[in-house]
Amino acid sequence: MIPESLLSLLERLCNAVAVSxxxxxVRQIVLEEVRPHADEVRVDALGxxxxxxxxxxxxxxxVMLAAHMDEVGLMLVAEDGDGLYRFETVGSVDERYLVGxxxxxxxxxxxxxxxxxxxxxxxPEERARKLSLESLRIDLGPGRKAExxxxxxxxxxxxxxxAAILAKSLDNRLGVATVIELLRNAPPHLELQAAFTVQxxxxxxxxxxxxYALQPHLGIAVDSTPAHDLPAPEGHENLxxxxxLGAGPAIYRADAATLSDxxxxxxxxxxxxxxxxxxxxxxxxxxxxxxxAIQRTREGIPAVxxxxxxxxxxxxxxxxxxxxxENTLRLLQEALNELTAEVLETEKNS
Amino acid sequence: MKSLxxxxxxxxxxxxxxxxxxxxxxxxxxxxxxxxxxDALGNLIARKGxxxxxxxxxxxxxxxxxxxxxxTHIEERGFVRFTSIGGVMVxxxxxxxxxxxxxxxxxxHMDQDEPRDSFPKLEKLFIDVGATSAADCPVRVGDMAAFxxxxxDLGRRWVAKSMDDRIGVAVMIETLRTLQETPNEVYFVFTVQxxxxxxxxxxxxxxxxxxxxxxxxxxxxxxxxxxKMAVALGKGPAIKILxxxxxxxxxxxxxxxxVAERLGIPYQREVLVGGTTDxxxxxxxxxxxxxxxxxxxxRYIHSPSEMVDVEDxxxxxxxxxxxxxxxxxxx
Numbered sequence: 001m002i003p004e005s006l007l008s009l010l011e012r013l014c015n016a017v018a019v020s021x022x023x024x025x026v027r028q029i030v031l032e033e034v035r036p037h038a039d040e041v042r043v044d045a046l047g048x049x050x051x052x053x054x055x056x057x058x059x060x061x062x063v064m065l066a067a068h069m070d071e072v073g074l075m076l077v078a079e080d081g082d083g084l085y086r087f088e089t090v091g092s093v094d095e096r097y098l099v100g101x102x103x104x105x106x107x108x109x110x111x112x113x114x115x116x117x118x119x120x121x122x123x124p125e126e127r128a129r130k131l132s133l134e135s136l137r138i139d140l141g142p143g144r145k146a147e148x149x150x151x152x153x154x155x156x157x158x159x160x161x162x163a164a165i166l167a168k169s170l171d172n173r174l175g176v177a178t179v180i181e182l183l184r185n186a187p188p189h190l191e192l193q194a195a196f197t198v199q200x201x202x203x204x205x206x207x208x209x210x211x212y213a214l215q216p217h218l219g220i221a222v223d224s225t226p227a228h229d230l231p232a233p234e235g236h237e238n239l240x241x242x243x244x245l246g247a248g249p250a251i252y253r254a255d256a257a258t259l260s261d262x263x264x265x266x267x268x269x270x271x272x273x274x275x276x277x278x279x280x281x282x283x284x285x286x287x288x289x290x291x292x293a294i295q296r297t298r299e300g301i302p303a304v305x306x307x308x309x310x311x312x313x314x315x316x317x318x319x320x321x322x323x324x325x326e327n328t329l330r331l332l333q334e335a336l337n338e339l340t341a342e343v344l345e346t347e348k349n350s
Numbered sequence: 351m352k353s354l355x356x357x358x359x360x361x362x363x364x365x366x367x368x369x370x371x372x373x374x375x376x377x378x379x380x381x382x383x384x385x386x387x388x389d390a391l392g393n394l395i396a397r398k399g400x401x402x403x404x405x406x407x408x409x410x411x412x413x414x415x416x417x418x419x420x421x422t423h424i425e426e427r428g429f430v431r432f433t434s435i436g437g438v439m440v441x442x443x444x445x446x447x448x449x450x451x452x453x454x455x456x457x458x459h460m461d462q463d464e465p466r467d468s469f470p471k472l473e474k475l476f477i478d479v480g481a482t483s484a485a486d487c488p489v490r491v492g493d494m495a496a497f498x499x500x501x502x503d504l505g506r507r508w509v510a511k512s513m514d515d516r517i518g519v520a521v522m523i524e525t526l527r528t529l530q531e532t533p534n535e536v537y538f539v540f541t542v543q544x545x546x547x548x549x550x551x552x553x554x555x556x557x558x559x560x561x562x563x564x565x566x567x568x569x570x571x572x573x574x575x576x577x578k579m580a581v582a583l584g585k586g587p588a589i590k591i592l593x594x595x596x597x598x599x600x601x602x603x604x605x606x607x608x609v610a611e612r613l614g615i616p617y618q619r620e621v622l623v624g625g626t627t628d629x630x631x632x633x634x635x636x637x638x639x640x641x642x643x644x645x646x647x648x649r650y651i652h653s654p655s656e657m658v659d660v661e662d663x664x665x666x667x668x669x670x671x672x673x674x675x676x677x678x679x680x681x
Contacts, residue, residue, distance in 0.1 A: 283491060285422060
């Protein structure tokens, strides 16, 4: 079971506004949470939080866990007067999701709405057309103001739905909460390097400099990945689901940014099987995680990704199963407990 | 050299799974190098010589990996859906054969209700490994496959899958065999993951800090029906001026051309519109590295039947040997 204290941490993280480049609100929470459990905590030049728990014994294997703090969102770019603002998207946001949604703007979470002409005043032809980003405004209400450059997110408070959770930015506050929890329970035989990275959603930018500074022996990106496991039409098979809800942590073999190190994939699978932890292989395809940046740092760093599956990421409301999160935590905890430098000495093939 | 090229092209090694081909190369070069090691990503790094008397630290890189396929889904009836690893073209696939990392072979075909007069999308293709259900399918999601196609000797021309870049690997091995003395410290680097975005070469170069870096790779030709590029088979190795990822250092280009002319080795100047090589990755490492590329002209790149000219290959070995065995004319 996921303890209540961890769930409430996830709630705080999800309700924070931390669009790429402006991760301060999540960083503050992370700093408070990791300080009691790390030997060294620093915020680097780009804003990554690097929290290091040194080895108490063993051969000093350095393991980097990376979870990105940032989320996709919006940015105010011009004022149209009287509380109306033009905006741009930050990271990959489907523009079809925008219209009609309430938003939180800036550090104070100013409420606003992305409005459009209502059905009373539009023709059926107009309603058949997609609304362009240029035609949309964030409306803070007449007389209200926000600074240009302020970030905004969908205004979706975290909620429990029985065995599931529903929130904005489960991608990747699930990963952030996971890495915080792993740091708290760091095994004594290795150096755990927790990197809470910035600017992942706009191109894995923070992880690259974090890995350069930390120089780990291997890296694991902890993230959340789409699950699109909805039923296919009668007589058809759903071929493109990426991952499935309820099937456990998703281990990556290949995405557009990384070919996972086969040794690490093999190791994770063996750990899952030994401990009867359900897991799935994410469908190879597009996308990318911080592992891509880590792998190419300095002289190369073996890397892999493990993600919690979640439906509807990068939308106003994503949905994940608590059991998948719990199994992801279990898999990573057991993996850390058993991880030694030997993993990297085995043959890389197969 | 023919048997070497045949052996290299017939060895398995899609991006990220270069273990078998790397092992083969290790065996080939072991008697001729001063030392070798495998780095964190799997690049094979072999040294020949120590920089002395004006010699320099040179990295020469050919990539071990080949394009391939990776399983994305096992259907209820046992068919394997897949996506591409590297620049795979769908029109080269249908009817072809592949072999997975675990040794399982299969044939590629497309959904029967797809139109026959146009190319289907990749997701309309599948691999049939002889399974009858998902349960008895020996392939799992995430398993990687490489193409199967026998080596073909056409006299003046050799044809094989993965000539890109096993012919570059072969040119480097042949050069190593004959390179007795060099004033330079030459690192022969056999890189991984080039086909998915020149990922192996940069970390290797980061560690080696070369003063000059050369890639040895294939390049396209225009000497076929409908072709437009100036490079042709049989006119010698191509010295890269630029491609879409790199402008070769002019002094490297001049050096390569000068050595070829002195030895009477025919060569061509290459301007490649699409594609790039490990040279791009190495050029941008640390504070920057003067870089160039010795290209072996190759027809039908990224198809299962890539064709090179035997004399081009032999001239490439002579040129690379000459480049590495003398002090560089610049520093």
